Amino acid sequence: MNQAPTPTADTVRRLVRALLDEGGASGSGPEVRPVVAGGSPATWWVGTRHVLRLSTDRDTALRRRRELRLRDLVRPHVPVAVPTSVAHGEWSPGLVYTLDTKLPGGTAEEHDVSAVGEADLAGLLRGLREVPPRQAEALGVPRTAPRSLEALRRMAVNAAERLARADEFAPARLHQLTPPGAAQLAAQPGTAVLVHHALRGEHLVVSADGRVRGVLDWTGAVLGDPAEDIAGLALAVGSGAAVRAATLAGYGARPCLRGLWLARCDTVVRLAERLDRRTTGPHDAEALTLPRVRLGRAWEAILLERVTEFREEGEDGGADEER
Numbered sequence: 031m032n033q034a035p036t037p038t039a040d041t042v043r044r045l046v047r048a049l050l051d052e053g054g055a056s057g058s059g060p061e062v063r064p065v066v067a068g069g070s071p072a073t074w075w076v077g078t079r080h081v082l083r084l085s086t087d088r089d090t091a092l093r094r095r096r097e098l099r100l101r102d103l104v105r106p107h108v109p110v111a112v113p114t115s116v117a118h119g120e121w122s123p124g125l126v127y128t129l130d131t132k133l134p135g136g137t138a139e140e141h142d143v144s145a146v147g148e149a150d151l152a153g154l155l156r157g158l159r160e161v162p163p164r165q166a167e168a169l170g171v172p173r174t175a176p177r178s179l180e181a182l183r184r185m186a187v188n189a190a191e192r193l194a195r196a197d198e199f200a201p202a203r204l205h206q207l208t209p210p211g212a213a214q215l216a217a218q219p220g221t222a223v224l225v226h227h228a229l230r231g232e233h234l235v236v237s238a239d240g241r242v243r244g245v246l247d248w249t250g251a252v253l254g255d256p257a258e259d260i261a262g263l264a265l266a267v268g269s270g271a272a273v274r275a276a277t278l279a280g281y282g283a284r285p286c287l288r289g290l291w292l293a294r295c296d297t298v299v300r301l302a303e304r305l306d307r308r309t310t311g312p313h314d315a316e317a318l319t320l321p322r323v324r325l326g327r328a329w330e331a332i333l334l335e336r337v338t339e340f341r342e343e344g345e346d347g348g349a350d351e352e353r
Contacts, residue, residue: 034086034087034122034125035122035125036071036086037071037072037074037084037086037121038071039062039063041121042062042074042076042082042084043059043062045082045121045127046059046060046062046076046080046082046129047059049116049117049129050076050080050129060076060077060080061075061076061077062074062075062076062077062082063075065081071084071086072084072085072086072090075132076129078132079131079132080116080129080130080131080132081113081129081130081132082127082128082129082130083127083128083130084121084125084126084127085125085126085127086125087125088124088125090249091124091125091126092170093249093250094118094126094127094128094249095126096169096170096171096249097128097248097249097251098115098118098128099169100166100169100171100248100251101113101114101115101248103161103165103166103169104157104158104161104224104248107157107158107160107161108153108154108157108158108245109150109153109154109157110150110153110154110235110242110243110244110245111133111235111243111244111245112244112245112248113130113131113133113244113246114130114131115128115129115130116129116130116131117129133235133243133244133246134235134237134243135235135236135237135238135243135244136235136236136237136238137231137232137233137234137235137236138231138232138234138236138242138266138267139231139232139266140236141236141237141238141240142236142240142267143234143236143240143242143267143271144239144240144241145240146239146240146241147236147240147241147242148267148271148274148275148278149275149278150241150242150243151242151263151267151271151272151275151279152274152275152276152278152279153279154242154245154279155256155259155260155275155276155279155281156279156280158223158224158225158226158256158259159223159224159256159279159280161223161224163222163223163224163253166224166251166253167253171224171251171252171253172252172253173222173252173253173254174252174253174254174255175254176216176217176254176255176257177255177258177292178216179207179212179215179216179288179291179292179295180209180212180213182292182295182296182299183204183207183209183212183291183295185295185299186204186294186295186296186298186299187201187204189298189299189301189302189303190203190204190298190302192302192305192306193298193301193302193305196305198301198305198322199298199301199325203329204294204295204298206335207291207294207295212291214284215284215287215288215291216288217255217257217285217288218284218285221255221256221285222253222254222255223253223254223256224251224252224253225251225252225253225254225255225256225258225259226245226248226250226251226259226262227250227251227252227254227258227259227262228247228249228250228262229245229259229262229263229266230262230265230266231265231266231267232246233245233246233247233266234246234266234267255288256281256285256289257285257286257288257289257292258289258292259289260272260273260276260281260285260286260288260289260290260292260293261289261290261292261293261296262293263275263276263289264289264290264293264294264327264328265293265296265297265324265327265328266327267327268327268330269290269293269294269327269328269329269330269332270330270332272289272290272293273286273289273290273332273334276289277334283334286334287334287335290328290332290334290335293328294328294329296328297321297324297325297328297329298325300321300324301318301321301322301325304317304318304321305318
């Protein structure tokens with residue numbers, strides 16, 4: 031199998047010059063630069079108004095093609111912007127590109143989300159639940175089974191011991207989630223919805239006044255456990271804001287707490303993995319910054335976990351449990 035080509039600045043310039051017809055046949059065209067300096071060469075800023083994303087393997091190309099159709103399906107249901115493609119095609123045989131209009135604003139890593147922004151997030155979660163699953167499945171969006179919270183809890187307990195030796199985390203904090211508690215927070219049957227599955231801070235477009243204006247990168251979307259998006263928001267904006275948004279969207283205590291504990295266990299496991307790599311590879315203090323920040327966000331204490339008493343099995347919605 032031939033190795034896929036690596037996108038370069040010259041590759042991008044030639045492509046966008048043809049797409050945007052800027053600079054003429056011999057002109058330089060718009061400025062292009064990688065979105066992440068020194069990172070993946072697959073995502074580029076094009077001037078001040080566009081972003082170009084290039085697939086570098088066949089699997090990514092498949093998900094990019096699916097994303098174009100999925101964004102059109104999602105757009106009428108959510109109150110925030112979804113990127114619009116102004117051009118798409120192949121930049122190399124079998125490898126696709128999408129040239130999207132840049133959404134104005136920063137990210138949730140740059141701007142705090144305000145109370146009104148939490149209402150935007152609630153509208154996002156509510157809208158995702160309204161997307162017809164059969165239509166999403168017809169586009170090729172895969173179904174995924176819910177993760178086992180108990181299996182994740184056990185992984186987090188082991189990871190917490192490693193973090194304790196590095197003075198990064200107190201393992202006793204995980205005692206709040208017992209095996210019976212993890213079983214009680216298992217995903218309920220029949221609750222699968224469209225899940226963005228990557229609601230990280232860099233994918234939330236946030237304005238300077240704290241409004242959530244858009245959501246990027248729909249390539250990882252699945253039909254599955256809505257608690258995964260609640261967990262993603264806990265890492266992006268903090269557990270308090272995530273649970274308030276989910277409650278406002280109509281989710282009850284069980285999916286909110288499940289999302290909270292998925293996020294908490296994930297952050298413990300991921301920070302431990304990052305520390306393990308640091309001990310076996312080059313030292314990079316900056317590589318620990320974001321995992322530590324996300325752990326702090328996920329472990330914010332919230333009122334819901336102190337006052338909730340679950341009702342019978344089958345409870346799924348209702349926003350009255352946090353009161």
